[in-house]
Amino acid sequence: MATRALILLEGHRSVGLLYIKAAQRLGLHPIILAADPAQYDYLAAGSLEAIRVDTDDLDALIRECSQLRATYDIAGITGFSGLDESIYATVGKLCRHFDLPGPNPTSIEQCCDKFTQRQLLAAAGVPMPAYRLAADATEVESSATEIGLPVIVKPAVGSGSCGVRLCRNADELAEHTAFLLSGGPTCGSSPRILIEEFAQGPQCSADTMGNEVIAVGAADFDCPPHFVVRGSIFPALLTDREHKRIADVSLSCLRALDLAWGPANIEFRWTERGPVVIEVNPRLPGWTTPRLIQLAYGIDPIAEHLKLVIGEEWDLRRKHSQTAAARFLVPDRDGILDWIDGDSRAAAIPGVAEVKLYVEPKTPIIRKGDFRDTIGHIIAASPSRAETEAILQRAVDLISWSITPFPTLGEQKQSAAPHLPAPGQVTPVNG
Template sequence: MTRRALILLEGHMSNGLLYVKAAQRLGLHPITLSADPAQYNYIAAERLEAIRVDTDNLDALIHECSRLGATYDIAGLTGFAYPSESVYATVGKLCRHFDLPGPNSASIERCCDKFVQRQFLADAGIPMPAYRLAFDLTEVERTAAEIGLPVVVKPAVGSGSRGVRLCRTVDELAEHTTYLLGGKHIWRSSPRILVEEFAQGPYYEAEIIGNAVLGITAAEFDSPPHFVFRDSVFPAPLSDDEQKRIAHVSLNCLRALGLGWGPTHVEFRWTKRGPVVIEVNPRLPGGITPRMVRVACGVDLVTEHIKLVIGEECDLSRWHSHTAAARILIPDRDGVLDWINGDSLAGAIPGVADVKLYVEPKTPIVRKGDIRDRIGYVIAASPDLAQTKAILQRAVELIEWSITPFPALGQ
């Protein structure tokens, strides 16, 4: 019997191994196609099959998948929005070419361009912050003056909060624009900057599979001016009316953008106007969210996504009703990590669902103000929110580390 394979375009630091393990549990053989398979540590650690191929080259990917199809029964194909969001749009094109279930590539592409996404949402009357597109410092300063400080300045294309910053003064505006356009930020397309009104209020995220809103996550960020997640709770402690309003706007977003197949997560701020949309991401959220959803209600988002990918019906039935809370571990300084410990003690506490450290001693720590700053996480769960938070806090206090700052220049 021909072995059934799941093709994965590129990988993911936090979700990649989840997809591999879920695929194996479903009896599938995962094969990763990547421009650089070595960047994903779990591929070598798990002795997984991986093939080096230019994932920006559609013809090369079609050739490689056709070659694999002579050996395997390709049950499905999916991937990750890394190293660029365009990878997931390519997934849609490949699925269409091979007549496999998958996302609509045109819908994915209009989401990946944040300015284009905003235009589609605006045409549908979706509540959003004011926004403008800019190409140089003069335009950034002019549009920021029109919107009014503070503003959020970010690349029109990108993920993981790379290059995203809150600018509260004209000096901060100039500093960050110079950073973005001065060669330090890596652009995968022509440089275009989105300047947005800073929507002030609590942050929420709707977790969606198909057209079903599975639940809503509440999260808080670490210190400004960057947007690095620190604390999360699922499900968010919202009233029924608040949940319905977020779900209603979320589904309107799907219709406006032509989405509705597979996973989506919609980011919100709850402002004086109610929920306003910060961003629509046509994929599973990265980081810890899938793990939190699983321990809170028993739904494995990764497994259910793979079922859709291979043409099976997904099951979003809840097996229990807990509250999950998570803390992202973020260093408070740059330097060399001398030591880090306490993860085993934290993981042994009843109610702690998962503990993960991303770094080892002697690792250089250089904070970038985005998703790459994370050095680990802790997730706890229980039937009660207050109890869950207490368990989480107790576990976090057991994890300690020491960082020696880099020597000052000239020393």
């Protein structure tokens, strides 16, 4: 009898191993398709099967999956992206080709274009900030004038807050527009620019599976005028009425965007007029979110997603109720990381579920104003919000690091000057 296999398209590193372990717990043999399998260190460490293939080439993926079907019983195909929605569009196309359960690729592609997404949501009456699409600096300026400063300016295609900036005046607007038009951001950059009203208020998000809201969390950001996440917590501190409004708007988004299959994540700002939708992501979030949901509610969203992928019945019932929170470590300067420690002491604190550092000493730190600026995270959970926040703060206080700033231009010139020997000093000569 052929081994049941799950094909996983590469994506965000933060959740790849979680998908692999969940597949193994379900009795599946995971096979990873990646353009460069070597970048995922856990593949070699776990002796996992990985195949080098261009994951942007649909025909190449179809050929590879067809060859695998000669050896394995392919139970399902999915991706472990935590940021790149285009992976799920490709997954949807593969699933349709091989007659397997999967997302609607057309719906995913429409959702990936933030302007198209806005149009579909607006047509369905979903509350949103005012928005405009621009293709050049003149259109950006006129759009910002129509909406009124301050405005959010970002690429029409992208994720992870790459290229997203709050522009508070004309100078910031011109500067960031030039940056985007030059192809500045590297995460899904696009010459099409979206200008949006700055929706002010606490940020929260709803995570859905199928047409059910399984979790509502809150997040906070720092490093203005950029948006770098500092922490997140589940559940969000909402009244029953507020929670219901978030859930109702979330389901309206899923209907408007035809996302009734699989996971999705809807980001909100709670403003004076209630919740307004900032963005809909047609995928399960990466990073700490799956772990936080599992700790807070007893629901493993990755395992339940895989059950859907292989055609089995999922279970979205909550097993318990805790408060789970994450804090991200964000450096305050660029330079070379000299050292970072305290992670083992932080991990030993009761209630701390995970401490993870993303960098090692001697790593260059170059802040970009998005998710890539974080250098680690800590996760904690307990029966109460106050206790969880206290545990998290104790753990954060134990982590420390040192960064030596890059030399300034003047220092670089000085170091590049020829070194003259002191009087009486012998200068060695290499023969």
